[in-house]
Amino acid sequence: MTEKNYLTDDYRLVSWFTTTDHKRIAILYFATLIVFFFIGGAAATLIRLELATPGPDVVSADTYNRLFTMHGIIMVWFFLIPSIPNTLGNFIVPLMIGARDLAFPRLNLASWYLFVLGGCITLYAIFMGGVDTGWTLYTPFSTLYSNSYVSVAVTGIFIAGFSSILTGLNFIVTIHKLRAPGLTWYRLPLFIWTLYATSVILVLATPVLAITLVLLAMERLFGVGIFDPRIGGDPLLFQHLFWFYSHPAVYIMILPGMGVVNELIACYARKKIFGYKFVAWASLAIAAAGFLVWGHHMFVSGQSLTASLVFSFMSFIVAVPSAIKVFNWTATLHKGTIRFDAPMLYALAFVGLFTIGGLTGLFLACLAFDVYATDTYFVIAHFHYIMVGGMVTAYFGGLHYWWPKITGRMYPEYWARGAAILIFFGFNLTFFPQFILGAEGMPRRYHVYAPEFQVWNVLSSGGASILAVAYLLPMFYLGFSLFFGARAPANPWGATGLEWRTSSPPPRLNFDQQPVVTEDPYDYAHAPEPQHV
Amino acid sequence: MSGIRRPKSRIWRPSTDLVLCWIGLLTLLGLTVTLSYQPLASFNFPVAMTIAAIKAGLVAAIFMELRHRSGVVCAFAAAGFFWLAILLWLGLMDFLTRV
Amino acid sequence: MSDTPDIAEHLATRAQRDDVLELGMWTFLSTEVLLFGGLILSYFVYRHADPQAFLAAGRETRIVIGTINTALLLTSSFCVAAALQAAEQGERHATRALLGIAILLGLSFLGLKGLEYVEEYREYLVPGIDFARTGENAHGIELFFIFYFIATLLHGIHVACGIGVLAVFAALATATRASSRYVAGLRTAALYWHFVDLVWIFLFALIYLPGRNS
Incomplete structure (x- = not known):
């Protein structure tokens, strides 16, 4: 206990707010994201409450518009996109590659401050009265008609975007230049590959969002008609620019989750990942192909049929690397020595839920079906299976897996398994009925609906309340473990990877000696036995 | 102090590559402006963009030192x-x- | 300055530090390409929608100022490249002088650009503030000038930032011990400045050259 670690290195509060230690910045991000997660979750709760009955009883139509917009903006830009990269990624990437920090530690801190600034501005917009455009901010409504706080919210998103860019830049350079001796590309844990792919998207897509938001703000503030059809401007240009960012951003919201799941499945099946190189390159393939498909959000917008056909075809291509991953995960499980610890439960839930989300994505990539399903609950269910069923599940899985490393304490295993199972059931009960609602034609973004949809909506709202409890549970038992949990050894799970070769929690500069890598990744045939029972 | 100083006559000069690149860029600028006034029908735009790309290539390769990277x-x-x-x-x- | 260690504590060697800086700047520049890329797409979309108006609008721009400005930026880029070369050879007075010239050229660029804006304002060519054109090409010309102002303002902000960065390096050129850290920093700053030049090369071709032959 006498040895200093990154947490006990300096107790002053100011040392946290001026830290350049990637581990502390990860904690800062983590604390910030919890706040945003619960604000976004509160909006979702109100939405589900309103939809428990067909009539308008909890909120007005206008308030409802602001609620789902707030839910979308907060959850996309202020929770999902930074979730795994900025917390787990920030903490684990330098440890995994045997570096003492990210390549640009001060830039890393700056990115957190930008994020907080952007978040505060967006929250200001929301609490002043909110935004009613939907998170997609479509023109010309957002520029010419909406009377809500569009410009302020857009400023906040713009600033948070630069925080994303700095994070992506930092990861890319770190992964290229700061790897430990002997750690070649094909010896990297797959989590690193997925974060590299994520960073490519962050760096290349986010600036397009930035300029799009600048154009939107220009049109709104100065009345110049960039997207205004009255002077020949084209509202679809906004959608093209917006989705050039926002579709790849969907992959920002899933790739890191896939990365976490790679680590979990290999560790708890005690096996080498099946087809390592395929899984590694599949991440980059998803990132690259993700840039070629954005038009599938615009099949009914009036874009040309040729464009729709090309985008539809491209969208099918994305399914190939995604399927490679799913097949390789299941092949890894085959004949593995599987342990159903809490992180593994999350990982298995991820594989199933991601598969459902991914396959329904293929439905929506079909031109004919998409025309029918556009703006229905089918779409809502599809992307929640990816983002919540996929990303948030993986986030919780990774959080439990690395919890001993981050905090130096063990979490209570049985509570954690209970929460994982509860999340799985709550999630499916919430979102599976929405597939049926969508198939029956219930449109999204309305606060009232036809009475025949009520059964499925009540089920969905009931599931949401289970989900809310399940998400709150870890807050309590993880918080409890911070103070009363058993001390964690360096490598409680008997996992491979450099992050387990240093003490828990790690010292300020991560390793007492520069680690050298001589073996392949996921060498579980030679890994130490798990110490935790 | 004066002992360390270099003799006044010696003036530092940049390498010939840089100077040639600079002259080349200014020449291309003159060329593209001149050509833009010529009636090349639909070719004016491709010509302008091609020259711009050549200029950008020169800047990238020589000023930004990409040729050594x-x-x-x-x-x-x-x-x-x-x-x-x-x-x-x-x-x-x-x-x-x-x- | 001389008290700060040559290499940050999380890096191992000078070579690693230089690589990290250079790769970081190139990554940043690739985001800048796409920042301007959104504008370039808008330009092509609207040029395709109304080609005649874009030729007419191109004729309204000040080709003399535009050409002089291009020459200024190209020359300033040359000066920065030479300044880096001088710094690598330890010629710190030459470095400072060349950076000084580059800064002056950058300031002249901004000055001329401001002059151009004033003239365009006088001719009612500023959409959103004072735009008064009629006739069949009016809408297309307005779209052109929206692109023109946003793109050149964004570029101008980049020039101003670049001048600030160059000023720091000019001030440090003779103030510190000659260090590999300074050279690495200057190399990174120079990349940024050349990139600003590179963006202008394309903006010049898109803005000033259309429609000159009719």
């Missing part, structure tokens, strides 16, 4: 332009094929 750095430099090409290609595809 490894493949990784060149790939990083090309990545932005590659993705810009994707944006222009798929973005314009819609507008060019509307009926």
Whole structure:
């Protein structure tokens, strides 16, 4: 206990707010994201409450518009996109590659401050009265008609975007230049590959969002008609620019989750990942192909049929690397020595839920079906299976897996398994009925609906309340473990990877000696036995 | 102090590559402005863009020293332009094929 | 300055530090390409929608100022490249002088650009503030000038930032011990400045050259 670690290195509060230690910045991000997660979750709760009955009883139509917009903006830009990269990624990437920090530690801190600034501005917009455009901010409504706080919210998103860019830049350079001796590309844990792919998207897509938001703000503030059809401007240009960012951003919201799941499945099946190189390159393939498909959000917008056909075809291509991953995960499980610890439960839930989300994505990539399903609950269910069923599940899985490393304490295993199972059931009960609602034609973004949809909506709202409890549970038992949990050894799970070769929690500069890598990744045939029972 | 100083007569000169590149850039600038006034029908625009690309290539290769850099750095430099090409290609595809 | 260690504590060697800086700047520049890329797409979309108006609008721009400005930026880029070369050879007075010239050229660029804006304002060519054109090309010309102002303002902000960065390096050129850290920093700053030049090369071709032959 006498040895200093990154947490006990300096107790002053100011040392946290001026830290350049990637581990502390990860904690800062983590604390910030919890706040945003619960604000976004509160909006979702109100939405589900309103939809428990067909009539308008909890909120007005206008308030409802602001609620789902707030839910979308907060959850996309202020929770999902930074979730795994900025917390787990920030903490684990330098440890995994045997570096003492990210390549640009001060830039890393700056990115957190930008994020907080952007978040505060967006929250200001929301609490002043909110935004009613939907998170997609479509023109010309957002520029010419909406009377809500569009410009302020857009400023906040713009600033948070630069925080994303700095994070992506930092990861890319770190992964290229700061790897430990002997750690070649094909010896990297797959989590690193997925974060590299994520960073490519962050760096290349986010600036397009930035300029799009600048154009939107220009049109709104100065009345110049960039997207205004009255002077020949084209509202679809906004959608093209917006989705050039926002579709790849969907992959920002899933790739890191896939990365976490790679680590979990290999560790708890005690096996080498099946087809390592395929899984590694599949991440980059998803990132690259993700840039070629954005038009599938615009099949009914009036874009040309040729464009729709090309985008539809491209969208099918994305399914190939995604399927490679799913097949390789299941092949890894085959004949593995599987342990159903809490992180593994999350990982298995991820594989199933991601598969459902991914396959329904293929439905929506079909031109004919998409025309029918556009703006229905089918779409809502599809992307929640990816983002919540996929990303948030993986986030919780990774959080439990690395919890001993981050905090130096063990979490209570049985509570954690209970929460994982509860999340799985709550999630499916919430979102599976929405597939049926969508198939029956219930449109999204309305606060009232036809009475025949009520059964499925009540089920969905009931599931949401289970989900809310399940998400709150870890807050309590993880918080409890911070103070009363058993001390964690360096490598409680008997996992491979450099992050387990240093003490828990790690010292300020991560390793007492520069680690050298001589073996392949996921060498579980030679890994130490798990110490935790 | 005066002992350390270099003799006044010696003036530092940049390498010939840089000077040639600079002269080349200014020449291309003159060329592109001149050509823009010539009646080349629909070729004016491609010519202007080609000259711009050559100028950009000169700046990248010589001023930005890419000719001395490894493949990784060149790939990083090309990545932005590659993705810009994707944006222009798929973005314009819609507008060019509307009926 | 001389008290700060040559290499940050999380890095191992000078070579690693230089690589990290250079790769970081190139990554940043690739984001800049796409920042301007959104504008370039808008330009092509609207040029395709109304080609005649874009030729007419191109004729309204000040080709003389535009050409002089291009020459200024190209020359300033040359000066920065030479300044880096001088710094690598330990010629710190030459470095400072060349950076000084580059800064002056950059300031002249901004000055001329401001002059151009004033003239365009006088001719009612500023959409959103004072735009008064009629006739069949009016809408297309307005779209052109929206692109023109946003793109050149964004570029101008980049020039101003670049001048600030160059000023720091000019001030440090003779103030510190000659260090590999300074050279690495200057190399990174120079990349940024050349990139600003590179963006202008394309903006010049898109803005000033259309429609000159009719």
